[in-house]
Amino acid sequence: MSGKLDTSTEHLLRELAPQVLGAVMRRYRNLSSCEDAVQEALIAGSTQWPEEGVPHNPRGWLLQVALRRMTDIVRSEIARRNREAVAMEDSSLVVAPTMYSEPEIDPDDTLVLLFMCCHPSLSAPAAIALTLRAVGGLTTSEIAKAFLVPEATMAQRISRAKQSVKTSDVAFQMPEASERAERLGSVLHVLYLIFNEGYATSSGAELQRTDLSSEAIRLTRLLVKLVPGDGETIGLLALMLLTDARRAARSGPNGELIPLDEQDRGLWDREMIAEGAALVAAAFSRGAVGEYQLLAAIAALHDEAPRVEDTDWPQIQALYGVLMRMSDNPMTVMNHAIAAAMVDGPTKGLELLAPLEQDERLRGNHRLDAVRAHLLERTGERDAAVKLYQSAASKTSSIPEKNYLMLKAARLRDGK
Amino acid sequence: MKYMLMMNTQAGGEYQLMSWPKQDIEAHIAFMMDFHKKLTASGELVDAQGLTSPSQARLVRAGKDGKPVTDGVFPESKEFLAGYWIIDVPSAARAYEIAAQASLAPGVGGVPLYLPIEVREIGVAPKK
Numbered sequence A: 001m002s003g004k005l006d007t008s009t010e011h012l013l014r015e016l017a018p019q020v021l022g023a024v025m026r027r028y029r030n031l032s033s034c035e036d037a038v039q040e041a042l043i044a045g046s047t048q049w050p051e052e053g054v055p056h057n058p059r060g061w062l063l064q065v066a067l068r069r070m071t072d073i074v075r076s077e078i079a080r081r082n083r084e085a086v087a088m089e090d091s092s093l094v095v096a097p098t099m100y101s102e103p104e105i106d107p108d109d110t111l112v113l114l115f116m117c118c119h120p121s122l123s124a125p126a127a128i129a130l131t132l133r134a135v136g137g138l139t140t141s142e143i144a145k146a147f148l149v150p151e152a153t154m155a156q157r158i159s160r161a162k163q164s165v166k167t168s169d170v171a172f173q174m175p176e177a178s179e180r181a182e183r184l185g186s187v188l189h190v191l192y193l194i195f196n197e198g199y200a201t202s203s204g205a206e207l208q209r210t211d212l213s214s215e216a217i218r219l220t221r222l223l224v225k226l227v228p229g230d231g232e233t234i235g236l237l238a239l240m241l242l243t244d245a246r247r248a249a250r251s252g253p254n255g256e257l258i259p260l261d262e263q264d265r266g267l268w269d270r271e272m273i274a275e276g277a278a279l280v281a282a283a284f285s286r287g288a289v290g291e292y293q294l295l296a297a298i299a300a301l302h303d304e305a306p307r308v309e310d311t312d313w314p315q316i317q318a319l320y321g322v323l324m325r326m327s328d329n330p331m332t333v334m335n336h337a338i339a340a341a342m343v344d345g346p347t348k349g350l351e352l353l354a355p356l357e358q359d360e361r362l363r364g365n366h367r368l369d370a371v372r373a374h375l376l377e378r379t380g381e382r383d384a385a386v387k388l389y390q391s392a393a394s395k396t397s398s399i400p401e402k403n404y405l406m407l408k409a410a411r412l413r414d415g416k
Numbered sequence B: 001m002k003y004m005l006m007m008n009t010q011a012g013g014e015y016q017l018m019s020w021p022k023q024d025i026e027a028h029i030a031f032m033m034d035f036h037k038k039l040t041a042s043g044e045l046v047d048a049q050g051l052t053s054p055s056q057a058r059l060v061r062a063g064k065d066g067k068p069v070t071d072g073v074f075p076e077s078k079e080f081l082a083g084y085w086i087i088d089v090p091s092a093a094r095a096y097e098i099a100a101q102a103s104l105a106p107g108v109g110g111v112p113l114y115l116p117i118e119v120r121e122i123g124v125a126p127k128k
Helices: A007-028 A031-052 A058-083 A108-117 A124-134 A140-146 A151-167 A177-199 A210-226 A231-244 A270-284 A291-303 A313-326 A330-344 A346-358 A367-379 A382-395 A399-414 B022-041 B092-103
Strands: B002-010 B045-050 B058-062 B068-072 B079-088 B117-121
Touching: A007 A031, A007 A058, A007 A108, A007 A124, A031 A058, A031 A124, A031 A151, A108 A124, A108 A151, A108 A177, A108 A210, A124 A140, A124 A151, A124 A177, A140 A151, A140 A210, A177 A210, A177 A231, A210 A231, A231 A270, A231 A291, A270 A291, A291 A313, A313 A330, A330 A346, A330 A367, A346 A367, A367 A382, A367 A399, A382 A399, A399 B022, B002 B092, B022 B045, B022 B092, B079 B092, B092 B117
Parallel strands: none
Antiparallel strands: B002 B079, B002 B117, B045 B079, B058 B068
16 A cells, blocks of 8 residues: 555555455456456555545445456457457356446455465465455555565566466355365464564564564454354464564564563563453363464463463473374474473473484474573583584574574573 | 675684674674664665575585485585675775775674675666
8 A cells, every 4th residue: 555545544445455356256256357456446545545535435436446447357358359259158257247236245255265365276475475465455565575575576476376276276155164174274374374474584684574463463353253253263363462462572672582581571462462361261162172272372371471480381381282192293392392391390301302303394493403402501511502502593594593592602601 | 886795704714603702793793783774774775685504505406307416514614605785886986885894894802804795796687
């Protein structure tokens, strides 16, 4: 959106974007051209509304502009096909538009769009970009900026994602009941990736990219309304809120990383924590507990401890134990070992980490070295800890993390 | 005119931050961040990237079948690109001036490293 746009108008446009796209899609089916038409309508709104005022029916306004644009697209497509002498009967684009009635808005349209943009046939970067644009209503240039890539690269990524939706014949309709849970899982995964990209970007000089985290939270809030009562969706929203609540405490004035146990808890966002904790409690009361709910419960235990020494480590250890039984993930094993070390001492933690050294999935990953360094520091094996901190520093691609680990090693070594 | 300023270091050479005392590492990081801020503020910075450790570096060639053949773990004497800046400036003289500032990054005891900075003008390709 343009820079002079005030926040409330921008929010309104972004909120209406998927609703309008859904309504256009139901008529024209073709994601690529519908999305282009809606994007043009959004740009028209963002330039005209600040000058002429927000129209009485903003959604209808956007829809009319998008439909008018679609008619132009269809006309030029028909002309092109006529020129090429292709039988018009085959054209999937030709659907008579009813221009003069207000097309109904179905809230499920947005959900169907999410399912479409997060389809498992798309690669993660493609799904992320498409979701941010088609459902999030962000412009290509905004998405490119958030991912620190040139705009032309992002435009190409989005257009290839649309192409891929088309070739894999993903229909604009609700998935069958039998595959719904799995498809919802893909949507949650994409939203979580967007959040993490914003929260702890794995490369680059800046530790946090604020806008992507907020956008992921906004979209997950939207999803909670669309699939009311779904425990994992609520769990994911809770996890995001409980993690994002620590944002202000998570890095120092020069972008340096501050680990959880050294953060100023007074900077944590109490409102977000309260909302996240309430969501966790609500989700747990529904029975069947999934991974996001468990991760959210763990985040809540950290957030609700007034001081680091008040952390309920036995409970955290137990929750990671449940997670370990649910899926085979070396990161979970590592986190479980950290909790165990807090309960039973660093030697216990190191013992639990030992099998991970052979785990191929962690090859080149810095985190195991960092965790072992931390535990060895606590057992007093200083030289080994320094070596491992340095090894972790040379493996991470995050600059703030690298600096943090290098300084940790230096402090320990200098302390001799 | 765009220039690339390259900071090359030996894998086991003087630019071995990790072996420095803590306050020297901190001073070096602060210098680099400040340098970045100043270049951004002057409107001359196009891009800057720090590369991960040479221990993660691989040399890749295609085999006869076109598949990648990787080679890793290099002798300590080999030179590596540690990072680079791309700047947009009116003259070569200005590019050299900026390179000289980078060269003064502090090392052990705050003494300037006088790092060699390779300055290369970026070729202009026709716009598509």
